[in-house]
Amino acid sequence: MKAIVCVKQVPDTSGKVAYKPDGTLDRASMDVVTNPDDLNALEAALTLKDETGCEVVVISMGPDPAEGMLRELLARGADRAILVSGREFGGSDTFATSQILAAAVNRVGLGPDDIVFCGRQAIDGDTAQVGPQIAEKLHLPQVSYAAEIKKDGNKLTVKRMLEDGFMMLSVETPCLITCIKELNQPRYMNIKGIFECYDKRIERFDYEALKDDPLIETDTIGLKGSPTNVFKAFTPPLKGAGAMLNGDDAAAKLASILAEKHLI
Amino acid sequence: MTDFSDYKGIWVFCEQRSGELMPTDFELVSEASRLAKEIGCKVTGVVLGNGMEAASKELGGYGADEVMVCDDPLLEVYTTDAYTKVLCDLVNEYKPEVLLMGATNIGRDLGPRCAARLHTGLTADATHLDVDTKEYIEFLRNASTIDVETVKLDEADRNLKMTRPAFGGHMMATIICPRFRPQMSTVRPGVMKRAAFDQAKADACQVIKPAFSITKEDIHVEVLSVEKAAKKMVDLIGANVVVSVGRGISKNVKEGLALAEKLADAMGGVVGASRAVVDAGWISSDHQVGQTGKTVHPKVYVALGISGAIQHVAGMQDSELIIAVNKNESAPIFGAADYGIVGDLFKVVPDLLKAIESERAAR
Numbered sequence A: 001m002k003a004i005v006c007v008k009q010v011p012d013t014s015g016k017v018a019y020k021p022d023g024t025l026d027r028a029s030m031d032v033v034t035n036p037d038d039l040n041a042l043e044a045a046l047t048l049k050d051e052t053g054c055e056v057v058v059i060s061m062g063p064d065p066a067e068g069m070l071r072e073l074l075a076r077g078a079d080r081a082i083l084v085s086g087r088e089f090g091g092s093d094t095f096a097t098s099q100i101l102a103a104a105v106n107r108v109g110l111g112p113d114d115i116v117f118c119g120r121q122a123i124d125g126d127t128a129q130v131g132p133q134i135a136e137k138l139h140l141p142q143v144s145y146a147a148e149i150k151k152d153g154n155k156l157t158v159k160r161m162l163e164d165g166f167m168m169l170s171v172e173t174p175c176l177i178t179c180i181k182e183l184n185q186p187r188y189m190n191i192k193g194i195f196e197c198y199d200k201r202i203e204r205f206d207y208e209a210l211k212d213d214p215l216i217e218t219d220t221i222g223l224k225g226s227p228t229n230v231f232k233a234f235t236p237p238l239k240g241a242g243a244m245l246n247g248d249d250a251a252a253k254l255a256s257i258l259a260e261k262h263l264i
Numbered sequence B: 001m002t003d004f005s006d007y008k009g010i011w012v013f014c015e016q017r018s019g020e021l022m023p024t025d026f027e028l029v030s031e032a033s034r035l036a037k038e039i040g041c042k043v044t045g046v047v048l049g050n051g052m053e054a055a056s057k058e059l060g061g062y063g064a065d066e067v068m069v070c071d072d073p074l075l076e077v078y079t080t081d082a083y084t085k086v087l088c089d090l091v092n093e094y095k096p097e098v099l100l101m102g103a104t105n106i107g108r109d110l111g112p113r114c115a116a117r118l119h120t121g122l123t124a125d126a127t128h129l130d131v132d133t134k135e136y137i138e139f140l141r142n143a144s145t146i147d148v149e150t151v152k153l154d155e156a157d158r159n160l161k162m163t164r165p166a167f168g169g170h171m172m173a174t175i176i177c178p179r180f181r182p183q184m185s186t187v188r189p190g191v192m193k194r195a196a197f198d199q200a201k202a203d204a205c206q207v208i209k210p211a212f213s214i215t216k217e218d219i220h221v222e223v224l225s226v227e228k229a230a231k232k233m234v235d236l237i238g239a240n241v242v243v244s245v246g247r248g249i250s251k252n253v254k255e256g257l258a259l260a261e262k263l264a265d266a267m268g269g270v271v272g273a274s275r276a277v278v279d280a281g282w283i284s285s286d287h288q289v290g291q292t293g294k295t296v297h298p299k300v301y302v303a304l305g306i307s308g309a310i311q312h313v314a315g316m317q318d319s320e321l322i323i324a325v326n327k328n329e330s331a332p333i334f335g336a337a338d339y340g341i342v343g344d345l346f347k348v349v350p351d352l353l354k355a356i357e358s359e360r361a362a363r
């Protein structure tokens, strides 16, 4: 049995955000972090490993620096780490990304007891589309927004969150689950893991390694092939600063403005 | 260039829960009707459920020319497998040019699965849509820092231009899908304006019941139960006034919440919150405004003790009037506000409550 976890390295959008002179985001100068939801996905896999002794495989598509993140995930307890990297893959939209990741999962080999875990959403692209699209490409049943997972043999019972409540769902392996932060509390690296992660090799899948997979359509990967294109990217203008109301009677001034506008 | 002349019309997937259409459905149909005028085509609402025929005609009152209704016990409750199969089969048969759905927890499960099966692109969580290039340039003039005089765009371009926030609201991107059809987007709930309801149009709305097939064997995830949240959820999106609290209430959480409650009552509104307040467990998550909470655009938004992080501002910046109270005069929230008061909310709010009362008494 295997738990395969898809993990993305992302710029830290919660910290200082840097812009280039032309107003576009300066990704190069921003800190990178492991996508938060993906740590919950890894934790779900490691919990299964604690219970069943299964193998945990982490896969990330991205440029070379993602190796550092993968090594950290090994230190947290993953058994194998794979970096999917290649010039041909750059600029992929979610359709293309999911195709490449699905092919990578195929190459690892998906058995009848296996589960693929994704985060719900990456904090940079913010689409939450890659998980369900991998599931479709691999013909796997999917459960998104998982807040609780119980496993009994090949059957999983999953609590799937809705805006106004939740659903309890039952699904059998192999399947794909997307995880949210309510699912668990990700563990830290341990000393043993930190020592051992340097003995493990980070495997690499490049374009050559994946191109013969039937899921890879050479005309829908990368920047050129992606079905969606970024037509324009821009920054929203800041609203001009409003009026500051000062003095002891600030609240009274505000109330009379609201009354004038018929808002109270 | 591929020939798309077979693809016609705008479809809106209209989600129902427990047999009731969702508010987003009406917003989307209204928006689709606006776009249909730019394209010169029909709007079709697509409803999957069980016994939805009568309720679906209401969509006509907001701009749907027709509704396509698929009723089946296996469609009563949402499952990814059944909905994907039925919707994709219909799309392949009728070939709409555009397919929109609400970016709800269900739309964001169904949309990507369908796009992958239909072999087309999908824009996530759009907040603005255009077909006409001139309209798009006008939109850029107001919504971007781009100098539109320098922008050269092909006026004949009829691709759907789908604009969405990314990088946690730090950046906007307009997405197109030029090589495949349908052009698909999920659309953020609460953003598109609902049209005025027109009873005559609702009555005139045609109901189509297309042939479809769905069996138990198509469904690989079993629904054991659907639970509604025990407490009634706060209706942030529909509210005229939202009074939100932030970590600034921390020195007396109970009192801070009570003050927000009182102010909301006095102004006919509801209480919202920043994520910091939700994460601290002071209020339930249905109150959260922002990128990972709800997007609101009330007539008045009051931010009490909220710093104004971009992820929060992303969810309230389109409110008609924004008022901020913060003890730190350089808090970023003042940059988003129409009126700001620098001060301790535990003093300013009681003052404001009194002032509102005397304004009312004076009338």
Ligand SMILES: Cc1cc2nc3c(=O)[nH]c(=O)nc-3n(C[C@H](O)[C@H](O)[C@H](O)COP(=O)(O)OP(=O)(O)OC[C@H]3O[C@@H](n4cnc5c(N)ncnc54)[C@H](O)[C@@H]3O)c2cc1C
Binding pocket: A006, A007, A008, A009, A035, A037, A038, A041, A059, A060, A061, A062, A092, A093, A094, A095, A097, A101, A117, A118, A119, A120, A121, A122, A123, A124, A125, A126, A127, A128, A129, A130, A131, A228, A230, A233, B121, B122, B123, B124, B164, B166, B167, B171, B172, B173, B175
């Ligand atoms: C401004 C901007 C807007 C965009 N808008 C769209 C759009 O509307 N539609 C579209 O199709 N594409 C869009 N893209 C492209 C999209 O961001 C990329 O395809 C990205 O690689 C994946 O999407 P995401 O970051 O939204 O991931 P999500 O779909 O949010 O990620 C969900 C989960 O999938 C897994 N995952 C995602 N990417 C990887 C990876 N590289 N390696 C391993 N696991 C991964 C992780 O488990 C993650 O938690 C946009 C890109 C930009 C820069």
Ligand SMILES: Cc1cc2nc3c(=O)[nH]c(=O)nc-3n(C[C@H](O)[C@H](O)[C@H](O)COP(=O)(O)OP(=O)(O)OC[C@H]3O[C@@H](n4cnc5c(N)ncnc54)[C@H](O)[C@@H]3O)c2cc1C
Binding pocket: A013, A014, A123, B168, B245, B246, B247, B248, B249, B250, B273, B274, B275, B276, B277, B288, B289, B290, B291, B292, B293, B294, B304, B305, B306, B307, B308, B309, B310, B311, B312, B315, B325, B326, B327, B328, B331, B343, B344, B345, B346
């Ligand atoms: C991926 C991601 C998604 C996020 N999504 C959201 C989201 O959806 N919604 C959201 O809100 N946040 C979101 N956040 C969190 C966001 O970045 C901020 O951390 C959060 O909004 C801060 O909440 P706050 O303003 O209440 O708290 P703080 O930033 O701590 O601000 C408290 C403010 O209160 C003021 N204050 C203190 N005492 C008083 C007093 N007595 N009277 C008046 N003012 C006082 C202080 O001056 C300060 O400005 C997200 C973050 C990330 C990384």
